[in-house]
Amino acid sequence: MAHDNEHTGHTHQHDAHGNHTGDLAVFQHGRPPVDRSAIQGWGADLDRKNRPGVPMERTPPRIDAPLTQPEQQRQDVEVLVSLERPHMTPLFGSPNPPRGVSGMVRRAAFKETENDIRHWLLLMLADRIDVVEGLVEDLARGHVPNILGEMGIKAEWQHNKKGLAQKVVIGAAVAGIACYLLKRRDHRY
Amino acid sequence: MLAMNYRGPFRVRADHKPDPVIEHPGDAIVRVTRSCICGSDLHLYHGLVPDTRVGTTFGHEFVGIVEEVGSQVTKLKVGDHVLVPFNVFCGSCFFCQKELYGNCHNTNPQASAVGGIYGYSHTAGGFDGGQAEFVRVPMADVGPTVIPADMDQDDAVLLTDALPTGYQAAEMGDISEGDTVVVFGAGPVGIFAAKSAWLFGAGRVIVVDHVDYRLDFVRRYAQCEVVNFREVDDMALHIKKMTDWLGADVCIDAVGCEAAGSAAQTITGVYTMMQAGSATALHWCINSVRKGGNVSIVGVYGPTFNAIPIGNALNKGLTMRMNQASVKRHLPRLIEHIQAGRIDPKQIITHRVPLEEVSDAYHLFSSKLDNCIKTVLIPPSANQVRAVASTANH
Ligand SMILES: [Zn+2]
Ligand SMILES: [Zn+2]
Numbered sequence: 001m002a003h004d005n006e007h008t009g010h011t012h013q014h015d016a017h018g019n020h021t022g023d024l025a026v027f028q029h030g031r032p033p034v035d036r037s038a039i040q041g042w043g044a045d046l047d048r049k050n051r052p053g054v055p056m057e058r059t060p061p062r063i064d065a066p067l068t069q070p071e072q073q074r075q076d077v078e079v080l081v082s083l084e085r086p087h088m089t090p091l092f093g094s095p096n097p098p099r100g101v102s103g104m105v106r107r108a109a110f111k112e113t114e115n116d117i118r119h120w121l122l123l124m125l126a127d128r129i130d131v132v133e134g135l136v137e138d139l140a141r142g143h144v145p146n147i148l149g150e151m152g153i154k155a156e157w158q159h160n161k162k163g164l165a166q167k168v169v170i171g172a173a174v175a176g177i178a179c180y181l182l183k184r185r186d187h188r189y
Numbered sequence: 190m191l192a193m194n195y196r197g198p199f200r201v202r203a204d205h206k207p208d209p210v211i212e213h214p215g216d217a218i219v220r221v222t223r224s225c226i227c228g229s230d231l232h233l234y235h236g237l238v239p240d241t242r243v244g245t246t247f248g249h250e251f252v253g254i255v256e257e258v259g260s261q262v263t264k265l266k267v268g269d270h271v272l273v274p275f276n277v278f279c280g281s282c283f284f285c286q287k288e289l290y291g292n293c294h295n296t297n298p299q300a301s302a303v304g305g306i307y308g309y310s311h312t313a314g315g316f317d318g319g320q321a322e323f324v325r326v327p328m329a330d331v332g333p334t335v336i337p338a339d340m341d342q343d344d345a346v347l348l349t350d351a352l353p354t355g356y357q358a359a360e361m362g363d364i365s366e367g368d369t370v371v372v373f374g375a376g377p378v379g380i381f382a383a384k385s386a387w388l389f390g391a392g393r394v395i396v397v398d399h400v401d402y403r404l405d406f407v408r409r410y411a412q413c414e415v416v417n418f419r420e421v422d423d424m425a426l427h428i429k430k431m432t433d434w435l436g437a438d439v440c441i442d443a444v445g446c447e448a449a450g451s452a453a454q455t456i457t458g459v460y461t462m463m464q465a466g467s468a469t470a471l472h473w474c475i476n477s478v479r480k481g482g483n484v485s486i487v488g489v490y491g492p493t494f495n496a497i498p499i500g501n502a503l504n505k506g507l508t509m510r511m512n513q514a515s516v517k518r519h520l521p522r523l524i525e526h527i528q529a530g531r532i533d534p535k536q537i538i539t540h541r542v543p544l545e546e547v548s549d550a551y552h553l554f555s556s557k558l559d560n561c562i563k564t565v566l567i568p569p570s571a572n573q574v575r576a577v578a579s580t581a582n583h
Contacts, residue, residue: 039387039412041531045522046366046390052522053360053515057287063517065280065331070295071261073213073327079315084301091279091296091305091327093315094212096242106240114300120493123239123312124462131197134243138196150200152552159558 078103080110102130191569192246192321193547198236199555203547206246209317209325214261217329219273222571223346224319224544225250226554226564228376229489232446233310234551237459237466237491240299240311248566249275249307250349251319252342255329264330271333272345273326274353274516277305277316280331291513296327302492304513312492320547322568334520337528343535344527346565347377352523352534354487354514355381355443359389361485361510362439367392371428371437371477373470375403375415377537377563378487379443383411384532386439395431397424397473399449402560410536418450425476436479444470445488446495457496465491475502486511540564 036042048054070090077097081088098106109122138145156164194204209218230247232238255269265271278285278293284304285293296305297314305327308318317324326333336345355378364370370386372379375398386394394413398404404415414431421427429436446466447459450473458467474484475498484507502509526532539562542550547566554561 034392041526041529042387043366043390044526044529044531045360045385045388050522051360051389052519053357056510057289058518059287061280061286061288061518063280063288063331065285067281067286069281070215070279070328071213079298080311081298082300085294085298089295089298091213091277091314092298093305093311093317095246095315095317096244096311102242109240110299114302114492117493120239120491127236127239127241130243134196137243145196145200145202147200150196150202150548152549152555154546155549155553155558156556158549159553160556163556 080106082110083113084115100129100133102126102133105129190322191544192317193248193544193566195233195241195245195247196243199234199552201234201247201548201551203545206321208323211257211259212325213327214259215328215330216259217255217262217265217326217333218257219251219253219271219319219324219326219333220256220570221248221251221253221319221322221324221568222270223252223342224248224321224566224568225346225349225351226320226550226566227350228378229309229445230551231555232466232489232491234555235447235459237446237462238310238312239492242311242315245308245310246317246321247308248318248320248324249309250346250351251307251324252336252346252349253319253324253571255333256323258329262329265333265335269333270336270342272336272348273307273319273324273333274520275306275309275350276332276513276516277307277314277327278332278517279328288515288518289512290515290517292515300492306513320544320566322544322570332517334517337524340524340527341535343538343565344533347381347534347537347563348520348523348527349516350514351377351537351563352381352532353516353519354378355383356385356388356519356523357512357514358382358441358443358485358487359385359391361487361512362386362389362441362483363508363510364389364391364439366390368438369393369395369432370439370441371395371397371474372413372441372443373397373448373473374443374445374488375400375407376443379441380407380410380537380562381532381534382441382443382487383407383413386441387412388526388531391439395428395437400557403557403562406537406562424450424473428473428477432479436482437477438479439483439485440474440478442470442474442484442486442488446490448488454496464495465493466495468495468497471495471497475499475505475507478505478507480505480507482507484509487514537563538565542566544568 105126112119192206277296278290279295282294293304305314370391448469451469454467454469457463
């Protein structure tokens with residue numbers, strides 16, 4: 001009866017709380033206890049000794065790894081380094097070093113700390129410039145990117161014809177209105 | 190080799206790129222046999238993560254066969270089939286010595302606030318990821334784990350991130366026997382967090398999302414209650430109604446920076462980028478948990494700032510824990526759970542797609558088409574491996 005609330009929606013009956021005291025339902029906040037035996041593995045890690053994340057900082061670590069600093073990776077490309085650490089890390093990713101105008105903006109970004117919002121805003125700006133540079137790079141090597149293909153139009157066609165039709169209609173409408181407005185502007189002159 | 194290639198927001202394609210090479214004596218080159226698309230890859234795909242450079246190959250959830258090893262590698266052998274935790278970590282720095290493998294200090298020069306992660310922008314170290322035929326794996330004696338002989342590759346690939354992250358989310362909730370646990374987000378991580386909550390002894394597990402097919406899946410898979418937030422007026426109020434007006438003991442944010450559900454958060458966080466993504470799920474966690482309760486965050490947010498009701502967290506006396514999962518520390522226990530049949534991870538895989546069709550795979554997952562929960566990409570050379578292995582057997 002303590003659990004009636006659950007089915008009828010809550011009815012501000014104060015005795016409901018009183019009835020819960022001391023029984024398991026206190027922990028379950030008004031819901032009948034679940035059949036734990038029906039849940040595969042219920043409570044297997046209830047004991048904190050079984051929890052791999054307890055304690056949070058476990059020293060020494062259980063993996064068998066050398067305790068010496070890794071050797072420094074050879075550096076053949078430009079790698080930008082956060083001002084919030086004094087040295088190059090022993091390991092780093094080398095693909096896609098900074099390039100072009102976006103690279104200049106990235107270098108400027110790394111003149112600010114991670115703590116400084118300008119660092120992140122400049123990086124976001126660089127990312128947008130990089131997209132344009134990516135298009136130029138594609139065209140320069142004679143590759144006209146199939147932008148609709150890259151955006152997954154085939155999946156859209158297979159699984160969301162209605163959505164695709166909507167987008168086409170909205171796109172056509174926007175283009176139509178833009179054309180009309182441009183024409184009108186032309187007439188004024 | 191064939192590899193996923195990021196060209197800009199919402200634009201990715203399969204492209205030919207040079208094969209990766211050994212750049213450090215501790216490296217290995219792994220021939221990828223399976224690679225997942227992760228919900229957090231969508232943050233990259235949508236252009237929300239700073240320093241995501243055009244040309245990057247994503248993919249931090251992969252398994253594969255060791256193709257080549259550097260001169261210092263002693264434990265891994267060519268031909269070993271390994272699962273590779275998404276963290277790039279050294280094993281020896283200040284943080285790795287405390288088993289905080291997700292916070293390694295030696296693998297990411299670009300930022301001190303996050304460790305190295307495969308294929309997750311230069312903000313996470315600039316490493317290329319595993320949505321490719323081959324991938325460079327640094328510290329090969331430390332990170333990769335040889336897949337147990339009796340383990341399905343599909344289970345193994347989910348041990349690289351989704352399952353350990355969901356499990357760590359529940360573990361950080363510090364669940365006590367009988368606790369009511371609310372998981373926000375019915376994606377792969379939320380599904381595994383719900384499943385794991387029972388292992389830690391929860392008395393009640395509730396999953397919240399707005400995508401019905403995912404809620405249907407998690408209700409069956411994790412034997413939990415579900416709430417579609419589109420069908421309730423106010424999320425915090427609803428959780429309080431469900432819990433005798435106390436609030437949940439533990440709330441888990443398994444969504445991160447692209448949460449739906451609040452116009453104000455979506456406009457400021459996703460459309461105008463005035464904050465580092467929409468923090469709706471975290472907002473709901475703080476306001477739905479009981480006083481003195483625990484909030485656990487594994488959803489990914491950007492590096493700047495987010496609008497969350499921290500004053501309520503203070504006044505309610507909450508404990509908030511959060512981290513990138515330290516995958517390696519959870520693996521032995523999770524392998525036991527899989528072998529004992531307590532968790533069957535591969536059931537969440539809904540799509541297997543050739544790497545060549547990566548553009549469509551991203552769009553399908555991003556737009557939640559065709560009831561997609563988890564997509565696995567299969568590189569063309571993975572099939573060659575199988576062909577070679579089967580001829581060798583005959
Ligand atoms: Zn992931
Ligand atoms: Zn480390």
